[in-house]
Amino acid sequence: MTIIMKCIENKVLISHLEDRLELHLKESISLFQNLHESVLLKPASNGGWSIAQCLEHLNTYGRYYLPVIKKALENQPQQEGSLLFKSSYLGAYFTQLIEPREKMRKLKAAKKHTPPINLNPYLVVAEFIEQQEELLKLLKQSVRVDMNTIRIPISITKWIKLKLGDIFQFLIAHNQRHIMQAKRNLYISYNVPVED
Numbered sequence: 001m002t003i004i005m006k007c008i009e010n011k012v013l014i015s016h017l018e019d020r021l022e023l024h025l026k027e028s029i030s031l032f033q034n035l036h037e038s039v040l041l042k043p044a045s046n047g048g049w050s051i052a053q054c055l056e057h058l059n060t061y062g063r064y065y066l067p068v069i070k071k072a073l074e075n076q077p078q079q080e081g082s083l084l085f086k087s088s089y090l091g092a093y094f095t096q097l098i099e100p101r102e103k104m105r106k107l108k109a110a111k112k113h114t115p116p117i118n119l120n121p122y123l124v125v126a127e128f129i130e131q132q133e134e135l136l137k138l139l140k141q142s143v144r145v146d147m148n149t150i151r152i153p154i155s156i157t158k159w160i161k162l163k164l165g166d167i168f169q170f171l172i173a174h175n176q177r178h179i180m181q182a183k184r185n186l187y188i189s190y191n192v193p194v195e196d
Contacts, residue, residue, distance in 0.1 A: 010083040013165060014143050018136065020172050024179055025132045028055075031186065032125050040121035044185045049115065054182040055128040056115035058175055062131035064155040065171060069138050072152060072164065078144040085147045091166025094154075099173045100180050110156045132175070139168060 032040070032051060040052040049057065087095070098107070147165035154160045154167075162170070 007084045007086045010085055010143050010145075010147060010165075013085055014139050014168075017168055017172050018139055020176065021132060021136050021139065024172075024175050025129065025136070027179060027183070028125065028129050028132065031183065033129065035121075035125075035186075037121050039186070040125065041119065042185075044181075045188050048185070049181070050117075050121075051182040051185050052119045052121040052124045053115040053117070054178045054185070056119055056124045057109060057113055058178050059124060059127050059131060060113045060115070061155060061171065061174065062128075062135070065152070065167065066131060066134050066138065068152055069164065069167065070134075072150050073138065073141050073145065076145040076150065079146060080144075083144065083146060085163070085165040087166050087169070088163055090160070091162045091170070094162070095166065095169045095173050098170060098177055100177045113155070135171065142168070 032055065035051070041050050043050050142164060145164075147168075148163055150164040151161035152164055152167045154162060
């Protein structure tokens, strides 16, 4: 669940996001890391993406956002005292749109974020885990910076820039959405019991 409030302390927001991200890491390692190639590449029974494609889709976002966030955080002054973050209207809208829920609206991936069928599934899973570890480091670095003033251009158009806190919330909600999709694929295809 995303925290979208009028104002929230950085440390509270980041703690919440870290908890979600650590769960994503744990699930990725325990569920996907040691699966056979054929399992990772098998399309969903409904014709949807394979597990590898779900994770590669997320990797395409990480390849864009992680370096941009890292660069934005360079030389940012660490501030004292309690910092507050307030989501922008657009940031809150994007995050709520992508946030996993019981009945999710199907969204079409942008062309540059559409994963190919032919993938090296082991590299995809390894990169996803590595990206989540990097995202966790960037979250920790952000506790003492003003996430309201750091603006990040979104991946589909550089004209729209969102606050850093909104980007973090969007990325982690988006990750959860597609991890859930990959887990459903694993459950339906192989009757492996997993929880959402």
